Amino acid sequence: MAAAASMAGGQARAATPVQMISHRFPALEFYAEKMRSAVPGVEVNTQLMPFDKANELATISLSSKSDALDIVYANDTTVQKYAKNGWLRPLDDLWEKHRGEFALADFPETVLAPYRYEGKLYCVPHNVNVMLLFFRRDLFEEAGRQPPTTMDEYLALAEKFNTPMRAGTIKCLKPIDAVMNEAHWYFNTIGDGWFDEDWHPVFNGENGVKAIEALKKSAGYAQRGYATAANDECTLALQQDLAAMGLQWASRTASMDDPAKSRVVDLMGWAAPPGGHSRLAADGYAISAFSKQDPELLFRILATSSSEANMREGAAMLVPPRDSVLRDPELAKKFRHYPGILAALPTALPTPPLPEFYEAGEFISRRILQAVAGEMEVKAALDAAAAETEQLLRSRGYYG
Template identity: 55%
Template sequence: MTIRPNVPMMKGATAALLLSSVASGALAQDAIRVISHRQPALEYYTQQMVEALPEGRVNVELMPIDKELELASITMSSESDAIDVLYLTDSSFKRFAANGWLEPIDDLWEKYSDEYDLDDFPQSVIDAVSYDGSIYAMPILTNTELFFYRKDLLDEAGIEPPETMDDYMAAASEMDSARRAGTIMSLKPVDAALNEAHWYMNAIGDGWFDEDWKPIFNNEAGVAAITRLKEMSEYAPRGFTAHANDESTINLQQGLATMGLQWFTRAAAMDNPEQSRVVDQIDWVAPPGGGARVANDGFAISAFSSGDREEMFKMMAEAASKESMQEGAKYAMPPRLSVLENAELAEQFRWYPAARAALESGKAFPAMPDFNDVGEIVTRHILRAVTGEAEVKEALDQAAAETEELLAGRGYYD
């Protein structure tokens, strides 16, 4: 696998120069350029793409999700062919598809359905990677957030795994100490903070919007949700406003935090003796109160790629094959029915029972192409509230006003 260093995100002429330089290098090698978020499951699946084609045909670049999305947005808004294939979350996928930045793959899906057993994907998953009636991405993983906790420490303290948000707060308070934080908390803008807030908005609040896309996150229940988030931050590690998945994973692995919300894809890392000091000490349940994020993510082909779309589709399909996903199940929940229904998974990977429970109680982000842009607004004001820069009600009211202005300008209201 060819993995380049993380690309620093810059604006304007600097970004254009950077993209021109990187694109020239990729084209000179006549290789398919794949960009993706860096996490264990995606390291595995991008490696499957590398192995699907002859050596040197695929270049993979892995980076934090916010940097990947910014790089992709800059590239595609300029209609550059510097990216061929990219990983997208469920929310970012809708925005990219709505902007016309992705290549529809319905014809290839039909052509290769038998060869790659594509009917093995449930319709709900196909719907999740479709927009306006067309399929745009190859499903690669179903991801859900779990509640990670130190079973050894809670057992020693006589504390049951929390089932409600009140239980969670009581346990975090009890376990918080100068040596070890009571809970992890991932509030780095935008993706990590939005994930954390999504859980509180569903477990305590009434969600994000009403049926007409009017914000309701600033109502009484929403204020209570973010007030609780602010209260919980007292038991979080220092620097939590700059923490995303990597930082929170490390805090759990190194025994620096006792519990908290984290993605299914990070579960295997807890038992990796080369990285973790807490092997066999972490356990999992569905997030207290329910409502944590569930996502169906995948890889899509850029509408501006000059590569062979059929070759790229087959590369993605090989990575998403039944055999590949059977092995990849240790890193992420596979969206194929034949793999999900394998009873051996729960025996082999001890976090699967909690994941199935989390899927039942979880909730996806609102199904709007502009939710990432809404997230930039909302997380900025939530952080103002959590850090004490503004009162919670004031911050959420301001976020709601800016959100409504944004959506009005994009035609959401009559």
């Protein structure tokens, strides 16, 4: 039986449940619940899973032009790939039509820009995420130490705090997303970034080699199984008192103080990563170009779930992209992780706006792991990754 939903300008009907696929972490679980109740009478089937799996399944479905998905999670990197391939519906018309109703001017252009491809907007923002330094305040206070502000200080403290029972730092090096996040920090703090202005790799230059040598050194103080650890595993290591500090997403801060899951309640602190330049990410949702559902209905689900009220409700577990919420000084007073977020944001950097970034990441991450494991010299591993990246991009017409 069709489910009816009252819509501005008319009626929209969902003859079948709306199908959504998404990455999973606490903030996105919160938004999934809001989508399920966004439009009375409309069933939204939310499928949440780790990033790499969600990206894989979305790519398979969208590349086959299947109508199996209606709403698709996209971040600042995957939206470039999806939009370039024509897999998403541009939202500009719906955005303008509903700008007043959903207070869409509250989203600054700096938040919308990562979701544009060739000038068109493809996502409704739900979360801005930034990687912070998580550190054990109690351990640092006992040792008379402050959070590190340079990479050298970070490496020295990782060595100092490393014991058989507790790693000096977490490392999240599971391919592809986790290792690229970690490498992003090192390449932008010690190295010269990923690419030059013509998309030629620079990550294998002298400073890039120094960056991965530092990453390799820090891995010597990491928790067991770091090569297969992604965000969930690293969060668990911090929660269970298995590491003294490390790089992790701001969206994981609230889980540190969850007494049902954490052994470090009220013991964790947050600061800008040493040297700055950690990853800045944008989490949002797009409409599949192949969906047979009414786009007005789908947009209403997205716009309703990303309301100011919902962002205020979920502020403990997310970084709200609406200016009215993020810049509210009362939130900085209420949530003790907000000062760390505001300190990290000015220098945080998104990944390059390259549609093929994660595709190239398949072999870049593999080569980085070979370097960290000692299977290849760092320079040789990065040179191999650079050559493979250039071969891929040349085949896509990047070099003329």
